[in-house]
Amino acid sequence: MAQSLTGKRIAILATDGFEESELTVPRGALTDAGAEVVVVSPKPGQIQGMRHRDRGNQVSVSAVLEEAEASEDSFAALVLPGGVANPDELRTDPGAVSFVKSFFDHGKPVGAICHGPWLLVEADVARGRHVTSWPSLQTDLRNAGANWVDEEVVVDGNLVTSRKPDDLPAFCDRLISLIAEASDERVAAPSQN
Numbered sequence: 290m291a292q293s294l295t296g297k298r299i300a301i302l303a304t305d306g307f308e309e310s311e312l313t314v315p316r317g318a319l320t321d322a323g324a325e326v327v328v329v330s331p332k333p334g335q336i337q338g339m340r341h342r343d344r345g346n347q348v349s350v351s352a353v354l355e356e357a358e359a360s361e362d363s364f365a366a367l368v369l370p371g372g373v374a375n376p377d378e379l380r381t382d383p384g385a386v387s388f389v390k391s392f393f394d395h396g397k398p399v400g401a402i403c404h405g406p407w408l409l410v411e412a413d414v415a416r417g418r419h420v421t422s423w424p425s426l427q428t429d430l431r432n433a434g435a436n437w438v439d440e441e442v443v444v445d446g447n448l449v450t451s452r453k454p455d456d457l458p459a460f461c462d463r464l465i466s467l468i469a470e471a472s473d474e475r476v477a478a479p480s481q482n
Contacts, residue, residue, distance in 0.1 A: 292469040295323035297365040299468070300357060302329050302385060302408075306374025309338035309345035310454045311402050315368050318461035324468070327364070329357040331382055339372050354384050358391075366468045367392045371403025371423060371453075380411035390414060393447070398471050400449040400464040402456065406430060409448075419445040421452050447471065 299319050303312055316326045330336050330350040338345035357364075367389065369376065379385040390412040392399050401409060406422040407429065409415040416434030420443055427437040442451045442459040449467055451460035 293323045297324045299324045299366045300329045300364045301368040304330050305337040306372045307370045308372035311370035314457045322465050327351040366398040369401040369405035371405045376404045376407040386411050398447045398467045402451045420450045
């Protein structure tokens, strides 16, 4: 039996340059599980997706970051898609970094894939955690105090990370499970290995 996320609001934080499948596939899986998915961005309107180095489809923004920050308590979880430009731009936005950190401060589930973990570095929430990412981020994550491993999906407390679009089925499955399990409890503590 599939796990239900009915009644849960999930934020996906993204801006221009997101890897299309890393936003659309989790959004579809979360929606299919019953969640309301809100695409949050610093800018209103449409954001441009990428299919690796080629332009992909645009996605409509559901909430501007400023508005989402004011209602962040209404979100059950956060998803951080990759793409190179997307997280690189977001990690220079203090509001985006604060938004990411708030989910960790409240022990809410967070999923980050590919280059998305750059935001974990900037929010200073990677220290002491087991994570994975696109391989080029491993030095950044290790320098931020994380234990980087090359695995399809890694779960550490309230954090789910994956490496690339090929990992999306496992990423979505683990993310949905974590959100469902966290319904009434918070699992915030990183491993202490």
